[in-house]
Amino acid sequence: MKSYLAAAIQLTSVPDLHKNLAQAEELIELAVRQGAELVGLPENFSYMGEENDKLAQGDAIALESEKFLKKMAQRFQITILGGSFPVPVDNTGKVYNTTLLIDPSGQELARYYKVHLFDVNVPDGNTYRESSTVVAGTQLPPVYFSEKLGNLGLSICYDVRFPELYRHLADKGADIIFIPAAFTAFTGKDHWQVLLQARAIENTAYVIAPAQTGNNYGRRLTHGHAVIIDPWGVILADAGEKPGIAIAEIKPTRLEQVRRQMPSLQHRVF
Numbered sequence: 001m002k003s004y005l006a007a008a009i010q011l012t013s014v015p016d017l018h019k020n021l022a023q024a025e026e027l028i029e030l031a032v033r034q035g036a037e038l039v040g041l042p043e044n045f046s047y048m049g050e051e052n053d054k055l056a057q058g059d060a061i062a063l064e065s066e067k068f069l070k071k072m073a074q075r076f077q078i079t080i081l082g083g084s085f086p087v088p089v090d091n092t093g094k095v096y097n098t099t100l101l102i103d104p105s106g107q108e109l110a111r112y113y114k115v116h117l118f119d120v121n122v123p124d125g126n127t128y129r130e131s132s133t134v135v136a137g138t139q140l141p142p143v144y145f146s147e148k149l150g151n152l153g154l155s156i157c158y159d160v161r162f163p164e165l166y167r168h169l170a171d172k173g174a175d176i177i178f179i180p181a182a183f184t185a186f187t188g189k190d191h192w193q194v195l196l197q198a199r200a201i202e203n204t205a206y207v208i209a210p211a212q213t214g215n216n217y218g219r220r221l222t223h224g225h226a227v228i229i230d231p232w233g234v235i236l237a238d239a240g241e242k243p244g245i246a247i248a249e250i251k252p253t254r255l256e257q258v259r260r261q262m263p264s265l266q267h268r269v270f
């Protein structure tokens, strides 16, 4: 593994596929100009909208999103995580909430279907029933072993509340964990940063957390603050509340140092 720059992209995705891809492309290009070699996009980067509209356009969103990711990876010679997008599941009328990791040649390296679905009545009055349109994945997420970039672990958004999933990634050797999200503004203000720092600290791993921000549609407000966190839990970059990027250096020497200073992964009893 070498030292390199990684970027977490922050978007306000809306119910307009092509507009979202154009916004994403601009920010990917900005990250690449600043030297990023690994770039992550947030959950539902290509479409945020009413569940029924998302389903109705499911095939087009899935196809265009995957094509877009491959095109960006090849054009800019980067490894890219397509935070998530819906992929229709045969004979169900539903989709998998899917994240894809693509290499600079456009090859798919890893794929994960979100396991934990956000079926929550948020105390601000908004109700979420992700399971009404999404089929839960049944497999733990993969770790992709990259000689250059380190071992890259995948996850999506609400997963962040389930530490056992990240222990699995740590057991598999994850050095860098992706947590792309569309966190609600209401839960995000109290939970987002704390949960992300906890996952970084307890697994002594970098966390790259691309995010949705602002008013995506209707009353849907997302928290923003795409961040990159180091294995000690320090926030290296924070995109704030507007669309933009968080960019920071990923360093193998820092990983080794923190794992020497705090060898908690080696002290596990259970």
Ligand SMILES: O=C(O)CNC(=O)[C@H](CS)NC(=O)CCC(=O)C(=O)O
Pocket: 043, 044, 047, 048, 049, 118, 128, 129, 130, 157, 158, 161, 182, 183, 184, 187, 188, 191
């Ligand atoms: O709504 C959409 O259009 C797209 N889907 C999402 O944003 C997903 C599923 S509803 N959001 C989350 O998982 C938020 C989790 C969260 O906010 C928390 O854990 O507090």
